[in-house]
Amino acid sequence: xxxxxxxxxxxxxxxxxxxxxxxxxxxxxxxxxxxxxxxxxxxxxxxxxxxxxxxxxxxxxxxxxxxxxxxxxxxxxxxxxxxxxxxxxxxxxxxxxxxxxxxxxxxxxxxxxxxxxxxxxxxxxxxxxxxxxxxxxxxxxxxxxxxxxxxxxxxxxxxxxxxxxxxxxxxxxxxxxxxxxxxxxxxxxxxxxxxxxxxxxxxxxxxxxxxxxxxxxxxxxxxxxxxxxxxxxxxxxxxxxxxxxxxxxxxxxxxxxxxxxxxxxxxxxxxxxxxxxxxxxxxxxxxxxxxxxxxxxxxxxxxxxxxxxxxxxxxxxxxxxxxxxxxxxxxxxxxxxxxxxxxxxxxxxxxxxxxxxxxxxxxxxxxxxxxxxxxxxxxxxxxxxxxxxxxxxxxxxxxxxxxxxxxxxxxxxxxxxxxxxxxxxxxxxxxxxxxxxxxxxxxxxxxxxxxxxxxxxxxxxxxxxxxxxxxxxxxxxxxxxxxxxxxxxxxxxxxxxxxxxxxxxxxxxxxxxxxxxxxxxxxxxxxxxxxxxxxxxxxxxxxxxxxxxxxxxxxxxxxxxxxxxxxxxxxxxxxxxxxxxxxxxxxxxxxxxxxxxxxxxxxxxxxxxxxxxxxxxxxxxxxxxxxxxxxxxxxxxxxxxxxxxxxxxxxxxxxxxxxxxxxxxxxxxxxxxxxxxxxxxxxxxxxxxxxxxxxxxxxxxxxxxxxxxxxxxxxxxxxxxxxxxxxxxxxxxxxxxxxxxxxxxxxxxxxxxxxxxxxxxxxxxxxxxxxxxxx
Amino acid sequence: xxxxxxxxxxxxxxxxxxxxxxxxxxxxxxxxxxxxxxxxxxxxxxxxxxxxxxxxxxxxxxxxxxxxxxxxxxxxxxxxxxxxxxxxxxxxxxxxxxxxxxxxxxxxxxxxxxxxxxxxxxxxxxxxxxxxxxxxxxxxxxxxxxxxxxxxxxxxxxxxxxxxxxxxxxxxxxxxxxxxxxxxxxxx
Numbered sequence: 001x002x003x004x005x006x007x008x009x010x011x012x013x014x015x016x017x018x019x020x021x022x023x024x025x026x027x028x029x030x031x032x033x034x035x036x037x038x039x040x041x042x043x044x045x046x047x048x049x050x051x052x053x054x055x056x057x058x059x060x061x062x063x064x065x066x067x068x069x070x071x072x073x074x075x076x077x078x079x080x081x082x083x084x085x086x087x088x089x090x091x092x093x094x095x096x097x098x099x100x101x102x103x104x105x106x107x108x109x110x111x112x113x114x115x116x117x118x119x120x121x122x123x124x125x126x127x128x129x130x131x132x133x134x135x136x137x138x139x140x141x142x143x144x145x146x147x148x149x150x151x152x153x154x155x156x157x158x159x160x161x162x163x164x165x166x167x168x169x170x171x172x173x174x175x176x177x178x179x180x181x182x183x184x185x186x187x188x189x190x191x192x193x194x195x196x197x198x199x200x201x202x203x204x205x206x207x208x209x210x211x212x213x214x215x216x217x218x219x220x221x222x223x224x225x226x227x228x229x230x231x232x233x234x235x236x237x238x239x240x241x242x243x244x245x246x247x248x249x250x251x252x253x254x255x256x257x258x259x260x261x262x263x264x265x266x267x268x269x270x271x272x273x274x275x276x277x278x279x280x281x282x283x284x285x286x287x288x289x290x291x292x293x294x295x296x297x298x299x300x301x302x303x304x305x306x307x308x309x310x311x312x313x314x315x316x317x318x319x320x321x322x323x324x325x326x327x328x329x330x331x332x333x334x335x336x337x338x339x340x341x342x343x344x345x346x347x348x349x350x351x352x353x354x355x356x357x358x359x360x361x362x363x364x365x366x367x368x369x370x371x372x373x374x375x376x377x378x379x380x381x382x383x384x385x386x387x388x389x390x391x392x393x394x395x396x397x398x399x400x401x402x403x404x405x406x407x408x409x410x411x412x413x414x415x416x417x418x419x420x421x422x423x424x425x426x427x428x429x430x431x432x433x434x435x436x437x438x439x440x441x442x443x444x445x446x447x448x449x450x451x452x453x454x455x456x457x458x459x460x461x462x463x464x465x466x467x468x469x470x471x472x473x474x475x476x477x478x479x480x481x482x483x484x485x486x487x488x489x490x491x492x493x494x495x496x497x498x499x500x501x502x503x504x505x506x507x508x509x510x511x512x513x514x515x516x517x518x519x520x521x522x523x524x525x526x527x528x529x530x531x532x533x534x535x536x537x538x539x540x541x542x543x544x545x546x547x548x549x550x551x552x553x554x555x556x557x558x559x560x561x562x563x564x565x566x567x568x569x570x571x572x573x574x575x576x577x578x579x580x581x582x583x584x585x586x587x588x589x590x591x592x593x594x595x596x597x598x599x600x601x602x603x604x605x606x607x608x609x610x611x612x613x614x615x616x617x618x619x620x621x622x623x624x625x626x627x628x629x630x631x632x633x634x635x636x637x638x639x640x641x642x643x644x645x646x647x648x649x650x651x652x653x654x655x656x657x658x659x660x661x662x663x664x665x666x667x668x669x670x671x672x673x674x675x676x677x678x679x680x681x682x683x684x685x686x687x688x689x690x691x692x693x694x695x696x697x698x699x700x701x702x703x704x705x706x707x708x709x710x711x712x713x714x715x716x717x718x719x720x721x722x723x724x725x726x727x728x729x730x731x732x733x734x735x736x737x738x739x740x741x742x743x744x745x746x747x748x749x750x751x752x753x754x755x756x757x758x759x760x761x762x763x764x765x766x767x768x769x770x771x772x773x774x775x
Numbered sequence: 776x777x778x779x780x781x782x783x784x785x786x787x788x789x790x791x792x793x794x795x796x797x798x799x800x801x802x803x804x805x806x807x808x809x810x811x812x813x814x815x816x817x818x819x820x821x822x823x824x825x826x827x828x829x830x831x832x833x834x835x836x837x838x839x840x841x842x843x844x845x846x847x848x849x850x851x852x853x854x855x856x857x858x859x860x861x862x863x864x865x866x867x868x869x870x871x872x873x874x875x876x877x878x879x880x881x882x883x884x885x886x887x888x889x890x891x892x893x894x895x896x897x898x899x900x901x902x903x904x905x906x907x908x909x910x911x912x913x914x915x916x917x918x919x920x921x922x923x924x925x926x927x928x929x930x931x932x933x934x935x936x937x938x939x940x941x942x943x944x945x946x947x948x949x950x951x952x953x954x955x956x957x958x959x960x961x962x963x
Contacts, residue, residue, distance in 0.1 A: 042908050073801055075918055086921040092796035216789040219921070228787050228922045241821055243789055246833045253826055310826065601936050602913065603923050661791045673796055676806045686825060721825050 043067040050077055050586025052483070052495040054475030055090035055097065056664040057156055058221045059483065061586050062087055062094075064476065064498040071095050071476060071499055079587040079596060081489040081606035084225040089662050093673035097457070097474055098499070102670055102739055104459055104471035105503035114447060114465050117737065124504070127468050128518040134451040134467070136522050138423045144530035146171035146387040148423045150409075154178045154430030157480050157495070158508045161557060162428060163402070165512045168381035169554045170523070173390040174422065177403035181436045184400050184760040185338050189347035190366070192398070194355065195620045198366035199487045200332055202226040204614065205364035207326035209235045209319070211259040211350070213334030216244040217661040220335055222486075229603075233326075235319060237262060237311075239656060240684065240726050241719035250319075255646035256654050256724055257340040257766050258309040263331075263349035264295065264640055265305035266320040270356050271295050275324035277358030284622045285355070291624035294637050308645065328364025329357045337657075338762040341755070342644045349638035355622040363614040369487025370613040372589065375573050377565065380551030385533040391418050396761040397632045405761025406436055407754055410445050424451040428508065429472070433461035434666045434733065437752035437763055438707055455511060458670060459737035470511055473501035478509075479562050482570055482582060488614065489607045491589040492574070494566065494582035509562050516555030524552045634759060648723045652769040653685070655705065656726045657748045663730040669741035670733075681731040681745035682715035685772065686724075690716030693774060700775045703746075705768050707753055710746035711775060725772065777929035778863040779901050780842065780958035781914075782937050782946065787922035788835035790815050794916035794925070801905050801915035804897070810888055812899040813839035813916055837925065839899040840865065840886040841949060841957030848878035848887065863930075863958070864903050869895050883953045901927065930958065 047066040052059045053074075060083030065073040074094055078085040107127035112118035122130075135149065142148040151166035153159050154177065167175050179187070190197050202208060203226040215224045227234065236248035237259055245251040254262065270276045271292045281288050302313035302320075309316075323329045331350045340346075351366070359365025392409035393399040412418040425446070432442050446452055446465040454466035457474050480495040501507065506514075524547060527534050537546040547553070560568070570579040574588070581588040589595075595607050630636035648654050659665070660681070662674045669675070683703060685695060695701055699714045703725070712727060720726055731745030753768045798804060798812050819832030846865050849857040856871035857878060872895040879887045879896050890897040901907065902914045917925040928935035937960075946960040 042905070044909055073915075075915075084921070085918075086923070087793060087797070087919045088921060089791055089793045089796040092793055092800055092919060095800055216791070219791065224789075225921050228789060241825070241828055241830075246821065246830050247789060251828065251830060253828070601923055601926050602918060661789075672806060673799060676799075676808070677792055677795065679808070718823065718825055718828065719821060 046072070049496050049498045050494070050584070051476065051498050052157075052480070052493055052586070053083075053087065053091045053094060054155070054157065054495075055088075055094050055668060056219075058083065058219065059156070059485070059493070059495075060087060060091055060221055061493055062091060063586075066499060069499060071098055077586050078602070078604055079585055079592065080485075080493055081222070081491050081589070082485045082493075083221045085602055085604055086221075086225060088219050089677065090664060090668055090671075090674065093668070093671050094476060096671045096673045097668075098476045098502070100458065100670060100672070100740075102459060102737055103457055103474075103503070103505070104463070104469060105505065106471060107504065108469040110467045114452075114467075115443075117464055117735065119469065124506070124514055125518075127470060128514055131451065131453060131468055131515065132518050132522055135424060135519065136526060138450050139523065139526045142421065142423065144384065144386040144527050145420055146384045147173045147390070148421060149426070150174035150176065150422050150424070151426040151428075152176040152430045152432070153428045154435070155428065157475070157483070161481070161512070162508065164379060164381075164557060165516065165554070166426060168379065169516065169551070169556070170519075171382055171384040171387045173387060174392070174409070175402070175404065176392070176406055176409060178430065178435070179400050179403035180405045180407070180756070180761050181763045182337050183335055184403070184762050185344040185757070186333055186335065186347045188398055188400070188760050189344055190333065190351050192626055193348055193351045193623050194360055194366070196368050198360070199369055200330060201364050201367050201488055201614065202232075202330065202332070203230055205230070205328050205330035205359075206232045207235075207323055207329040208232055208332055209237070209323060209330070210244065210248075210332045211237045211262070211334060211346075212239075212339070213332060213336050214238070214242045214244045214658060215332075216247055217242055218336070218659055219661065223332075223335075233322070239721055239724055240658070242658075243661070252311050252315065252319075253721065254309040254311050255721070256656055257342065257644065258646050260342050260346040260349055260638065260644065261300075261305045261308035261640055262311060262316065263346065263353060264298075264300040264638060265302045265316050266323065266353055267295050267349065267356065267638075268300040269302065269317060269320035270324055270353075273321075275321065276356040280358035280360075281356065284360070284620065286621045286623050287625035291352070291637055294639070298639065300640070308640070323353075324357055326357075328362070329359055330354065330365055331359075333366075337765050338757065338760075339656075339766040340644065340764050341757040341767075342641070343757055343762065343764065344759040345635060345638045352622070352624065352638065360622070361615050361618065361620070367488050367614055368616050368618055368620075370490060370616055371487045372484045372490045372492055374482065374484045374492070375569060377557065377569065379557050380549075382527075382550045382552050383533070384527060385531040388420050393761060395758060397629060397634060397759045399761045405756065407756040407763045408761050410436075410441060411754075413445050413448065414441055423449060424453075425449050426453045426455070427462055427466075428455040429457075429667075431460045431462050431666045433465060434730075434747055434749060436754070437749050437765070438754035439747065439749050440707065441754060455508070457505070458667075459735050460666065461734045464735045464737075471503065471505040472511065473505035473507055477501040477505065478507040479566065481562065482566050488612050489589075490613070491587055491592075491606075492570075492578070492582060493587050496583065496586065507562070509558055513555050513558035516553075516558065520552065520554045523554070527552075629759070648769055652771055653723055653725045654766065655703075655748070655751060655768045655770045656724060656766050657729050657752070658726060659730060660728045663728065666730045666733060666741075669730045669744070670738045672740050675740045675744070679744060680713065681728040682713045683772070684715050684717050684720045684726040686720050686722040687716040687718050689722050690714065693772070695772075695774050701772050702775050703751060703770050703772050705751040705753060705770045708750035710750050712746040714774075725770065776861045778931040778958075779927065780863075780930040780937055780960065781901070781917075782926040782940055782960040782962055783837045784922070784924040784926070784962045785834065785836055787924040788815065788837065789922060790817065790835040791921060793919045793921060794837070797915040797919040798899075801902060805890060805892055810890070812897065813837065836961075838884070838886075839959070840882075841884050841955065841959045842901070844956035844958060845954060847881040847883065847953070847955060851877040851881040853877060860903065862901075862903065862907070864900050865898075866900055866903065867895060867897070869893060872896060883950050883955065884957075
């Protein structure tokens with residue numbers, strides 16, 4: 001979204017017209033190359049390092065150019081199947097993440113009150129010492145209940161070893177990640193329905209329907225890229241006319257959160273007219289008759305869905321027939337946060353539509369594929385007698401045992417209904433003070449802690465609440481564990497280190513190693529005092545043997561550095577050539593040299609058509625009916641409930657959220673290059689309504705919900721429904737130390753009421769009604 | 776020596792602005808909303824009522840110096856600071872520019888801006904003094920583009936991808952009535 005078109009000539013002539021929106025002409029903190037310099041001064045043989053981006057969750061492959069120890073440019077790595085030889089605006093701006101002047105540079109310990117922002121610089125050892133003293137005190141008080149120490153992580157890379165450290169070695173049951181404020185309902189619905197999470201094959205599909213997932217402004221590789229190039233018909237449903245909607249062959253505007261009704265009507269038409277793939281249904285479906293009977297009995301006709309969605313009945317009829325008449329139809333499941341309490345049912349309805357069309361384990365559908373399996377590094381983890389279980393999945397039907405439910409966790413901590421006290425939090429790359437609905441409550445939770453440790457690259461709003469801040473280096477300053485990507489065109493990719501860590505920042509491995517070494521003995525002593533099993537073990541084996549065999553060395557995983565660990569693992573599993581390829585080219589897959597070839601203008605083929613894993617031999621079932629849901633009082637099959645109806649009281653607007661193509665939540669808002677493109681967020685309001693309320697472009701408006709109030713600039717447009725408003729997530733930071741982003745825009749999570757659905761415990765984002773007025 | 780031009784498969788653009796960032800990083804362009812060698816222009820915003828939007832005129836257009844064969848900027852510069860290099864790219868002798876701004880006003884494409892640090896009028900030069908000078912064959916915007924909609928190459932080489940595509944597909948150029956003979960082509 002570009003708010004204002006600027007003519008530079010007009011600017012010169014009129015002088016003032018765009019001052020309000022023009023970003024100040026701050027010089028770059030680091031100039032890559034000066035275009036005035038003579039060509040002879042260019043470094044013609046700079047160091048090029050293949051690496052993986054980390055500006056969002058995608059992990060696209062790039063080639064970093066380093067001249068005189070300075071990263072001067074990032075280009076795409078053409079070898080990586082997933083990212084299709086491209087780097088997005090955020091990836092290009094990664095240079096500014098590395099050289100961000102606001103970065104956390106040294107370990108810090110809080111001096112004043114939480115939230116005041118007064119910290120003193122300390123050494124790493126002082127920081128670890130402080131953490132140790134607090135943890136020993138907390139564990140003494142909690143009699144070695146390790147679950148009093150919670151940890152969370154919002155970054156995909158190194159998550160597993162972070163969990164290994166805090167869950168495995170430290171022994172806490174409480175680990176949380178971003179899944180419950182993101183897409184867990186989708187993962188769960190797919191897993192429970194077809195036994196796997198699968199992967200959508202957009203490139204192979206000839207008819208794609210997307211409900212709300214904004215693939216051209218929230219880029220997912222390779223999906224977004226394949227969607228640009230392929231000639232398939234694209235139908236987009238969205239309550240806001242996004243860029244994805246603009247580019248679609250057919251755009252179906254609809255009421256917020258009514259996509260499930262559209263899916264049910266499509267299912268009804270398929271059942272009524274027997275459009276489904278009978279051979280596939282016969283072979284793979286379980287409880288098909290039950291589902292068919294249910295859909296027909298509930299009478300989910302197109303006319304019924306029109307009343308719910310605002311999509312004309314004849315359009316629904318036509319789209320359903322086109323979808324089931326296509327050779328390789330795909331209802332794209334999306335990758336996005338959870339909107340409403342019907343979200344799980346909605347995702348189920350989508351996967352079942354794919355299955356009815358036979359688009360599972362097949363070209364153009366949801367493919368299982370053949371991922372390259374990476375061996376796990378085995379470590380010995382202690383069993384703590386007094387460690388209690390997690391409580392955040394109480395009352396949740398399924399839930400993720402790995403990442404839990406954030407809102408339920410916070411609710412129980414804040415209301416003191418948890419079965420024990422949580423007293424310490426280790427927060428890595430997870431901006432709790434901005435990332436979930438109701439910031440006031442998050443603040444309250446953090447204030448209840450005896451120890452808050454934040455591990456991050458930037459002084460986030462959450463860092464402002466920390467007792468200890470540990471500066472992690474950025475993705476460009478470290479090697480990470482090799483990762484296996486994709487199923488249809490699988491590959492391994494390695495994040496190589498581009499430059500040495502700046503300031504005193506460290507990789508997460510080095511942070512956990514230091515922390516582990518500091519904590520091992522004192523924490524073992526606490527267990528020795530309270531853990532009867534350990535006491536018995538010491539009696540039987542002696543202290544040293546009990547320690548070693550029990551796996552109490554917290555830094556065990558870090559005996560070898562990450563480079564040695566990668567080498568051991570890769571060479572052993574895939575051979576020396578694979579390792580050499582990953583180190584020098586960043587990517588490896590079987591027959592890469594043979595398969596990889598240019599098609600045209602820097603576009604490549606990664607696997608020849610016949611070598612892609614469209615279909616694999618596998619026994620699987622499509623589960624129409626989930627008994628566990630019925631047992632817990634939920635609908636065992638996708639069903640519409642009147643409480644899902646879209647209704648906004650007069651004078652109010654439904655708030656929906658999303659993001660700009662240049663942003664990854666709050667992680668990129670301080671990036672000088674990206675801030676240069678989009679300075680702030682604006683609230684989208686229907687232009688006719690704006691006129692009635694005398695709201696003009698750029699006006700400051702006050703937006704209020706039942707839990708909070710913000711001020712934000714307005715963007716009247718015809719691209720949003722009259723009773724809906726939208727603005728991008730990621731703005732409105734509170735920490736002044738983020739000098740590029742502080743003072744820009746507003747935060748959606750001040751307004752969004754904290755509610756969560758009870759099947760996966762996911763925060764729902766699109767249920768809050770607001771009022772709006774010009775200030 | 777070559778005769779460089781660029782073709783755009785412009786309908787593929789999703790306005791992600793990767794090109795803009797790649798250009799700024801590669802060429803050290805100063806920050807600021809009005810400081811850029813290239814930009815994406817939103818054309819024909821959807822019209823009508825929300826429930827019945829007409830999106831047929833909505834396009835994202837890649838805008839930058841059109842590398843005119845008959846360049847108005849070159850003609851009007853009082854100091855002969857602007858020249859065509861051996862690769863057919865309109866360039867600037869930075870030391871000769873005194874910011875008279877005649878070139879900025881003369882350009883029908885709004886392609887030039889004032890670089891306040893270097894005190895020159897700057898514009899796209901196909902990464903001539905950065906990537907091409909290193910011996911690379913792509914521009915920063917082209918190589919990073921998710922849509923790979925930018926086709927850059929030698930118009931005098933019949934085997935180049937740009938020559939091939941211009942032979943095969945229909946295209947249009949911007950403001951041809953100005954007689955500028957631009958070397959940028961928008962593929963229909």
